Amino acid sequence: MSAITASLVKELREKSGAGMMDCKKALTEANGDLDAAIDWLRTKGLATASKKSGRVAAEGLVAVKTEGTTGAIVEVNAETDFVGRNEDFQKLVGDIASVVASVGDDLDAVKAAAYPGSSDTVEATLTNAIATIGENMSLRRAQALTVSNGVVASYIHNAVTDGLGKIGILVALESEGDADRLTALGKQLAMHIAATNPQSISVDDLDQSLVERERQVLSDQARESGKPEEIIAKMVEGRINKFYQDVVLLKQTFVIDGENTVEKAIDLVAKEIGSPIKLTAMVRFAVGEGIEKEESDFAAEVAAAVSS
Known part of the structure; x- marks a missing residue:
């Protein structure tokens, strides 16, 4: 041998x-x-x-698909940024987002689903694309949102074509108000989320371990001032409120007007359309975030x- x-x-x-x-x-x-x-x-x-x-696939594209009360977002990774400009890859990612909108966001179910216009599955089509384009690719994550009444709106930042780019956001708004006005608000909220990357929608949704860590750091900092504990407690609460304004969506200053909080901005539109609006979910995908190269x-x- x-x-x-x-x-x-x-x-x-x-x-x-x-x-x-x-x-x-x-x-x-x-x-x-x-x-x-x-x-x-x-x-x-x-x-x-x-x-x-x-081979590490940390580049790629995010795609969004929305239609009325439903929406889907997907991230498909490749090895180089160049592939994101490949029209075949762009079509692949967009089509997979359509599958997510149809079958839901369980990745195994998505991979096993029929690829649009083909007898192959999504997984087989992705494998064929790897062979054709010549780079490792992976369907990394997906999420679908639905509301009973209202809209799911979207926004793509750094778009390479319609519905495809480096950062994608979905926003779910429950309301019986005018759908066009809700969609416009939803897009504005999605743009805000792209810019600020909030950690939660509300204070109640925020990871409490994150809050406690922040509280501990702020307490230690305040004690260095030598002030009495009751004063320190008030200082910490004030700074925690400022922390909420930084990381909680509804507490943030709305980037669209630079004046109202997001919560207040939603309330103003609700009054305008004569129907309550509840922001029930948000999703923000940025290509490659958390992937170690x-x-x-x-x-x-x-x-x-x-x-x-």
Whole structure:
């Protein structure tokens, strides 16, 4: 049997796009014959797409779809920002958002659903796109919102085309008021959320562990002033209220008018349309947030694969 060297594995990986371990296995099966190994990978369906998944996909696009009382948002990642300008990739992400709007936001259900206009599933279509476009891609997350009465509105920041961009927001408004006016308000709220990235809609929704951490820090800072505890308590409460204004949506100053709180702005529109408005949900997706991009040593990766 021919020796399976690191350079041979590397060459096969570059020619096939398959994963490191698959390349090693293919060469083993083919007794070190490079062409036979490529054929083996093709037979197994590994020569293009399926094992690009080892590469970090932290770029990509967010897509939103809204229609009346329903809305969907999805993030599909790729390896480079360049792919976000690829029309085929843009269509893929937009179509997946349509699937989410139809079947809901359970990722397994979305992947198993039929891709629009095709006999393939979403998952199979994504795999084919990886092979065609040549980068690892992943359906990272999705969310669907619904209201019984009212609208689900959306906004895309840094849009590359209609409904697609780097930051996407959905806002759900429950109301029996005029749908067009609600949609206009919803878009304004979504724009505000894009700019401020609030942590919750209301104070009650805010993670209490976050509040307690902030309270502890503020208390420690206030005690350094040497003031009595009763004064410190008042100082802390004042600063906690300022904290709420920073991170709670309804307490923030509405960026659209720069004057009213978001809560007040919603109330003003409610009076205008003659119907109460309740902001029931918000979703904000930014491409790649929370994904750690790792720098890899390719030579070490090859050596490790060959020696394992």
